[in-house]
Amino acid sequence: MQDSEIIELFWQRDESAITVTVRQYGGYCHTIAYNILQSKEDAEECVNATWLAAWQSIPPQKPERLATYLGKLTRNISINRYHQANAQKRGMGQTALALSELDECIPDRSNVEQAYDEKQLVDAIERFLQEQPAQKRNIFIRRYWALYSIHEIAVHYGMSDSKVTSLLFRMRKALKALLVKEDIVL
Amino acid sequence: MKDEKLLAAMGQIREDMVAAAMEDAPHSQKSMWIRYVAIAATLVLVVGTGAWWLMRQKRPDATASNDTNIGGIVRHYKAGQEVSTEQNLAREWEWQYKTVSERYYRMTLGGAEYCIRRELTDETLLGEQIGTGTAYGFDVYENEKRHELAVDVYMVGGIANDLLVAVNLGDGYYVYGREANQPPTDFGAFWADYQLAEHLQLADFSYDIGYDTQGNFTLTDDAEIMEMLQNCARAPFTAVGIWHKDACSSICFSVTSEALGIYRRVFTITDDGFILTNIVDNSYCFDIGKEAACSIIRHTQQSSIATEAKPYVSTLAGQVVAITDHCMLIDDSALCEDESDGIVFRVPTEDIRIYRHIAVGEVTVGDWVLVRFTGDIDADNQYTVNGALNIATGTAYHGGIMIPE
Numbered sequence: 001m002q003d004s005e006i007i008e009l010f011w012q013r014d015e016s017a018i019t020v021t022v023r024q025y026g027g028y029c030h031t032i033a034y035n036i037l038q039s040k041e042d043a044e045e046c047v048n049a050t051w052l053a054a055w056q057s058i059p060p061q062k063p064e065r066l067a068t069y070l071g072k073l074t075r076n077i078s079i080n081r082y083h084q085a086n087a088q089k090r091g092m093g094q095t096a097l098a099l100s101e102l103d104e105c106i107p108d109r110s111n112v113e114q115a116y117d118e119k120q121l122v123d124a125i126e127r128f129l130q131e132q133p134a135q136k137r138n139i140f141i142r143r144y145w146a147l148y149s150i151h152e153i154a155v156h157y158g159m160s161d162s163k164v165t166s167l168l169f170r171m172r173k174a175l176k177a178l179l180v181k182e183d184i185v186l
Numbered sequence: 187m188k189d190e191k192l193l194a195a196m197g198q199i200r201e202d203m204v205a206a207a208m209e210d211a212p213h214s215q216k217s218m219w220i221r222y223v224a225i226a227a228t229l230v231l232v233v234g235t236g237a238w239w240l241m242r243q244k245r246p247d248a249t250a251s252n253d254t255n256i257g258g259i260v261r262h263y264k265a266g267q268e269v270s271t272e273q274n275l276a277r278e279w280e281w282q283y284k285t286v287s288e289r290y291y292r293m294t295l296g297g298a299e300y301c302i303r304r305e306l307t308d309e310t311l312l313g314e315q316i317g318t319g320t321a322y323g324f325d326v327y328e329n330e331k332r333h334e335l336a337v338d339v340y341m342v343g344g345i346a347n348d349l350l351v352a353v354n355l356g357d358g359y360y361v362y363g364r365e366a367n368q369p370p371t372d373f374g375a376f377w378a379d380y381q382l383a384e385h386l387q388l389a390d391f392s393y394d395i396g397y398d399t400q401g402n403f404t405l406t407d408d409a410e411i412m413e414m415l416q417n418c419a420r421a422p423f424t425a426v427g428i429w430h431k432d433a434c435s436s437i438c439f440s441v442t443s444e445a446l447g448i449y450r451r452v453f454t455i456t457d458d459g460f461i462l463t464n465i466v467d468n469s470y471c472f473d474i475g476k477e478a479a480c481s482i483i484r485h486t487q488q489s490s491i492a493t494e495a496k497p498y499v500s501t502l503a504g505q506v507v508a509i510t511d512h513c514m515l516i517d518d519s520a521l522c523e524d525e526s527d528g529i530v531f532r533v534p535t536e537d538i539r540i541y542r543h544i545a546v547g548e549v550t551v552g553d554w555v556l557v558r559f560t561g562d563i564d565a566d567n568q569y570t571v572n573g574a575l576n577i578a579t580g581t582a583y584h585g586g587i588m589i590p591e
Binding site: 019022023026027028040041064065067068069071072075076079098118121122125126129130134137138139141142144145146151154155158160161162163166 | 191192193194195196197198199200201202203204205206207208209278292299301326327329330392394396398399438452464495497498499
């Protein structure tokens with residue numbers, strides 16, 4: 001079924017919208033949730049919460065890309081769940097690893113004075129990504145938006161783990177350089 | 187919390203960028219495009235917009251630039267072959283077309299939850315039966331209907347059953363693992379818990395400086411290295427954040443183990459003093475100290491020979507020329523520089539992972555196909571492709587192949 005037809009079902013408050021969405025995007029959302037939480041049970045709960053959030057938000061929302069919209073809902077719900085549950089855990093899921101990697105992108109506060117501005121930060125990241133070749137951009141997004149593991153990305157693109165790690169390392173350095181240049185502080 | 191702001195900011199980036207990156211997500215039900223290109227020396231699988239899956243499979247004695255090693259068979263392909271697909275290679279099959287292990291991927295035993303890892307073909311690793319568990323899975327096409335199967339559960343490889351067990355699913359034994367919430371206190375506990383002296387076999391590795399691989403090697407004898415590792419028993423588990431090799435050199439072993447239920451995981455030793463591994467599902471890091479690490483790296487290098495990198499999964503492309511009750515025949519003549527050099531490969535179809543593509547009518551004679559497999563190709567047995575995982579169908583264009591959904 002086309003996205004527009006599914007969204008129409010949501011707008012008509014037809015509960016089959018959920019059934020179709022689960023069937024069409026269940027695996028996709030579960031992958032994102034599992035990448036973040038590293039727990040199938042927690043991922044299942046967050047995906048269920050995603051369906052509820054979609055039901056509650058469409059309407060008024062009318063997303064142009066249903067997959068990305070659902071993925072974003074799943075990502076936010078799962079990251080919130082991660083923060084709630086992470087205090088007792090020492091295991092290193094992809095979220096912790098991605099966070100530790102992104103830490104390298106943060107400029108030293110002593111070198112900059114400008115206050116953190118999320119919009120400015122998002123704009124800078126978008127410009128940075130826009131300047132990258134498509135493959136590099138997609139790898140970066142897969143790692144830090146969907147939190148796929150290095151190994152999964154490597155397998156997906158037929159690269160070695162070390163090549164993906166190296167590529168992301170250089171991109172993080174380049175992003176940090178851009179943030180420093182633009183005096184963006186977090 | 188700053189890094190979390192970056193993570194949050196990543197969540198706000200433009201949807202078109204996200205969509206472009208995610209459209210080829212392995213678990214997405216959305217259509218995706220896979221381009222398969224043999225360019226010069228390689229077969230290239232292109233996954234999604236601008237996403238290239240480069241599969242270099244050269245053999246050490248392959249000298250010509252267009253030689254491509256597929257499952258141990260050197261093929262001389264012409265450049266510029268392309269395959270495109272909208273087919274999702276990692277899809278959710280209907281219940282009747284799932285393998286038993288795909289159906290029952292979870293298992294409970296005495297209230298403990300386990301998740302499937304990998305098939306166990308070596309039954310000598312089985313220990314005593316420890317009980318009867320309930321394997322279960324869900325049919326997403328029938329409102330997540332839960333299916334259960336009573337299963338015999340066994341010890342495996344002498345490893346404690348609160349870490350790993352073997353389960354008889356009827357068509358064979360499978361290793362299931364519990365998710366470990368608490369890491370071991372030190373490397374000695376990790377070594378003992380998973381019986382690594384017996385189950386860790388170190389052979390193929392790469393030598394890396396920073397993140398750049400300098401070469402691939404095979405260890406001729408791992409006995410001395412294993413002994414040196416055992417001497418690192420007191421090395422403490424360390425926290426997140428050391429999983430970075432940018433400022434050091436390292437040796438990175440590729441580890442496969444039946445008892446542990448793992449395939450091609452990583453066991454790395456860095457010259458700044460750490461062991462990094464994901465041979466259990468979490469990423470573990472142990473601080474063994476620079477002296478021990480450098481000593482292990484030095485001995486490993488002295489006891490190894492240069493070799494070629496091995497692909498994680500091999501890929502075969504060709505045209506289906508026959509489908510019988512037992513096999514599918516695939517001809518790669520059109521890909522060859524000299525079409526008379528073409529080979530007809532035999533892909534067994536008894537395995538439901540291949541059979542289901544035929545059963546649902548996706549693959550018929552005349553189709554172009556892309557087969558992913560983990561085994562080798564047996565040239566002495568009608569070029570039989572062993573360990574086929576899945577198959578994608580398509581049509582050729584511009585001398586290459588286009589694969590529709």
